[in-house]
Amino acid sequence: MSVFAGVGGGGGGGGDAAMGVLRVHPVAWMLARAVRQHHVDVGQVVRTVGSSYLRSSKWMTTLFALGLGGLVQVSVTQIMQRESRRKAEYESRAAVSAGSTTSSSKLKKRAPAVDGIFLRRILYIFKIVVPSWHSKEFFMLIVQFWFLVVRSLISLRIAKISGDALSCIATRSWQKFYEVLSDFFVSGVAAAITNSGLKYLSNMVATCFRRNLTRHVHDLYTLDRNYYKAAVLHAMQGHLDNADQRIVADLDDFCKMFSDLYSNTFKPLLDVILCTSQMARTIGSRGPVTLYFYFVLCGGVLRAISPPFSKYIAILKALEGDFRRGHSRLITHAEEVAFLNGSAREKTLLNTAMERVTAFSEKIHLLHLRQGLFDQYGLKYMASMIGFPVMALPFLMGLEDLTPAEAVSKYKTNDALIQQACRAVGDLIMVYKKVQTLSGYTARVSELLEAIEPELQSRRPTGLIENGASSAFENAGKGALVERGEEDDVFMQFEKVTIMSPDGRLLIRELNLSISPGQNVLITGPNGAGKTSLFRVLAGLWQPSEGIVRRPRFLNPELPMQERSEIFYVPQKPYLVTGTLRDQILYPLAPTLDTDDQVRECLDRVGLTKLLTQPEGLDLAHLDWADVLSGGEKQRVGLARLYYHRPHFAILDEATSAINADEEGPFYEHLRTLGITVFSIAHRLELRRYHDFELTICGDGKGTWNLTELPLVDSRADSPSAVEQSSSLST
Numbered sequence: 001m002s003v004f005a006g007v008g009g010g011g012g013g014g015g016d017a018a019m020g021v022l023r024v025h026p027v028a029w030m031l032a033r034a035v036r037q038h039h040v041d042v043g044q045v046v047r048t049v050g051s052s053y054l055r056s057s058k059w060m061t062t063l064f065a066l067g068l069g070g071l072v073q074v075s076v077t078q079i080m081q082r083e084s085r086r087k088a089e090y091e092s093r094a095a096v097s098a099g100s101t102t103s104s105s106k107l108k109k110r111a112p113a114v115d116g117i118f119l120r121r122i123l124y125i126f127k128i129v130v131p132s133w134h135s136k137e138f139f140m141l142i143v144q145f146w147f148l149v150v151r152s153l154i155s156l157r158i159a160k161i162s163g164d165a166l167s168c169i170a171t172r173s174w175q176k177f178y179e180v181l182s183d184f185f186v187s188g189v190a191a192a193i194t195n196s197g198l199k200y201l202s203n204m205v206a207t208c209f210r211r212n213l214t215r216h217v218h219d220l221y222t223l224d225r226n227y228y229k230a231a232v233l234h235a236m237q238g239h240l241d242n243a244d245q246r247i248v249a250d251l252d253d254f255c256k257m258f259s260d261l262y263s264n265t266f267k268p269l270l271d272v273i274l275c276t277s278q279m280a281r282t283i284g285s286r287g288p289v290t291l292y293f294y295f296v297l298c299g300g301v302l303r304a305i306s307p308p309f310s311k312y313i314a315i316l317k318a319l320e321g322d323f324r325r326g327h328s329r330l331i332t333h334a335e336e337v338a339f340l341n342g343s344a345r346e347k348t349l350l351n352t353a354m355e356r357v358t359a360f361s362e363k364i365h366l367l368h369l370r371q372g373l374f375d376q377y378g379l380k381y382m383a384s385m386i387g388f389p390v391m392a393l394p395f396l397m398g399l400e401d402l403t404p405a406e407a408v409s410k411y412k413t414n415d416a417l418i419q420q421a422c423r424a425v426g427d428l429i430m431v432y433k434k435v436q437t438l439s440g441y442t443a444r445v446s447e448l449l450e451a452i453e454p455e456l457q458s459r460r461p462t463g464l465i466e467n468g469a470s471s472a473f474e475n476a477g478k479g480a481l482v483e484r485g486e487e488d489d490v491f492m493q494f495e496k497v498t499i500m501s502p503d504g505r506l507l508i509r510e511l512n513l514s515i516s517p518g519q520n521v522l523i524t525g526p527n528g529a530g531k532t533s534l535f536r537v538l539a540g541l542w543q544p545s546e547g548i549v550r551r552p553r554f555l556n557p558e559l560p561m562q563e564r565s566e567i568f569y570v571p572q573k574p575y576l577v578t579g580t581l582r583d584q585i586l587y588p589l590a591p592t593l594d595t596d597d598q599v600r601e602c603l604d605r606v607g608l609t610k611l612l613t614q615p616e617g618l619d620l621a622h623l624d625w626a627d628v629l630s631g632g633e634k635q636r637v638g639l640a641r642l643y644y645h646r647p648h649f650a651i652l653d654e655a656t657s658a659i660n661a662d663e664e665g666p667f668y669e670h671l672r673t674l675g676i677t678v679f680s681i682a683h684r685l686e687l688r689r690y691h692d693f694e695l696t697i698c699g700d701g702k703g704t705w706n707l708t709e710l711p712l713v714d715s716r717a718d719s720p721s722a723v724e725q726s727s728s729l730s731t
C-alpha cells in the first residue's frame, strides 16, 4: 500500500533522514487529496461494499471486511494529517537551522544494520557488561540458561499430559484420570516457579548490564573532561548528539533488549530441538524436516522484504533525544523565557519536537503492521496448514500396531509438540526483527562509546561526517600542550601558537607570550575574537593548531591540598553544584567540615555573609543555586571559591563583570596579597590598573594580536605606553 512509501530518508530534502516520514508516495497523495476534496469516507465505502458483498457469508468474514475498512480509514486519515505535519516541519526547520536540534537531520550518517560492524560492536559491549566468566553476570546467564532448559522440559511434559488426558477419556480409566490430574498440578507449580524465575532473572540481567555499562560510560565520560569533548565538539561534528538521552535512556533500552533477546533465542532453540527429537520417535523425522525447510524458505523471504527497522530505531531514539533536550532547555532557561514571554514559541518548538517523535513512531507502527501481515500469515497460518498433513499422514498411512486410544493419545501429544515447535521456529525467525531493533540501540550506544573512548575512535565507521570544517578542526591539532616541570623557569608560555575555531576560522595566529609569577595579563578584544578560546587551549579543551603551550599543572582534586592547584578558572557565570553552600565553595573538592572557618572567611571577603544568616549556616542547601542567587552573587561565589583554593595562577573570564566597579579593586588587590597571578578577560578598560600586560586579540579573521606593557599602578588608568610585541612584528 502506498501509504508506506517514502521510507528512504537520507536522500534529498537536505539529507534529512527523519524527514523521510513525511514524504508520501505521489499516487497515494493524489488519491488522498481526491478523497478529501470529495468528502468521501473511504472506510464507509469499504464497509458498505464489504458488508453487502459478504451479506450471505459467515460472520467472521464480515468482521474481517469491517476491520479492513477500519484500517483503510486509519491509513487515509494519516495521509491527511501528514500535510499539516509537513507544514509544522517546515516551520521547525527554520527554528532548528541554528543547529540546536537533531544532528541526525544535519548529517548523513551510516545507517545501522545487522552486519559486521554490528557484530563487532555487540561483542565489545558484551565484554563490558559481562566482565569475566566468574562475574555475577555470567553466573546469572548460566542460571537463566538452566531455567530455560527446565521450561522447555516442562512444555514437553505438558504436551505429553494432554495426550494422556485424551487417552484416559478414550479408555475410561479413572486411575489414569487421577494421574493426569496430579501431573497437571505438579507441572503447573513447576511452570509457575520457572516462569517467574525467568522473568526475575531477565530483569536482573538487564539491570546488572545497565549498571556495568553505565559505570563504564561514566568512567570514560568524566575522564580527561570527555563530557566537554563529547558534548561540544563531537556533537558539533555529528559523532554524538544528546549524550544525556543516550546514557540515561538508550543504554537502558539496549540492556533490556539484549537480555530479552538472550532468553527469546535460547528458549525457542531448545524447544525446536527437544520437540523434534520427541516427534521423531513417533512420526519419524521426515515430516518435521519438511516443515523446517518451509520455515527457512519463509524466513528468507520475510527477511528480504523486511524494512530496515534498525535504522528507524536509531532515528527514533535521536528524535526522542531532541524532544527531551527541548524540555531540559526550557527548565534550564525558565527565567529568561518567562521574562521574554516566550511561552508560545517554546510550545511550538516542543510540539514540533514531539510531532517528529510521534510521526516517526506512527510510521514505524505502519511498517510493523505491513510486516506483521506477512509474518503472521507465513509463519503461523501457512505453517499450521503445512503442519497438518505432516502430522496426520503418518497416522493415516501407518502406525497400525497402535490401538485407537493410543493413536488418539499420540496424535494429541504430537499435535501439541508440533504446535510448540512451529511457534518456536516462528519465534526464532522473529528474533531477526529483535536483532534489527537491537542493532539500532547498539548503534546509539556505540556512537557514544566511540566518541569518548580513544581506543574506539579509530574504529568509528567512516563516512559519518559531512561537515568538512569540523573534521578539519579535529585533525588540525598539530600543536602541543606541555605541563610545566618543577625546574622550568617559565611559568606559562605560548610559543608560536595558532588557534582555530571548531568551524575552521582563524582566531589567533602565532602567539608568542611568556608569563612569570606576579605578571598579571589582561586580555581584550571584540566579541568572538577568541579571548575565551585562548583559555580553552590553555585548559586543554581545544588543541592548538600549531605551536607549543607550556602551562602550570591544572587543578587535580585527587592530589593533596598543598600540591593541588596551580591554576584555577573562574568564569563569568560560575557553575553552581547541587548541594550546600559549603559545597559551592569547595567545588570540585569533596565536602568536608574541616575547613569551615576558611570557607566562612572567604564568604566574608566577597561580601556574602548574608547567606550565613540562615539557621542552617554552611549547610544551607538548594537543588539549584543558580535559581536563588543573583548574577553578581554568583560571581562572588566564584571569587570565594578562588580565594579558598588559592592557586598560583587564576584565569578570570569576565569574572567580575556583574560586580560594582568600586569593589573590583579590593578583589584584585587581595589576589595579589594571596600571591595569585591573574590572566583575565575584561571589557572594562579600568581594569588595566591591576594588570602588567595587555594582550589584544583583534578578531580581524587574520589572527592578529598585540601585546602591550601597561604603565605602573598610579598611571594605569591612562592609555597604554608602548606596543611591545604584535603578531605582525613576530612574523
Ligand SMILES: Nc1ncnc2c1ncn2[C@@H]1O[C@H](COP(=O)(O)OP(=O)(O)OP(=O)(O)O)[C@@H](O)[C@H]1O
Pocket (backbone or CB within 6 Å): 232, 233, 236, 501, 502, 503, 507, 525, 526, 527, 528, 529, 530, 531, 532, 533, 534
Ligand atoms: N564550540 C564551538 N563551536 C564552534 N565555534 C565556537 C565554539 N566555541 C566558540 N566558537 C567560536 O569561536 C569564536 C571565538 O569564541 P570566544 O568564546 O573565544 O570569543 P570571545 O572573544 O571570548 O568572545 P566574547 O567577548 O563575546 O566572550 C567565536 O566566533 C565563536 O563563535
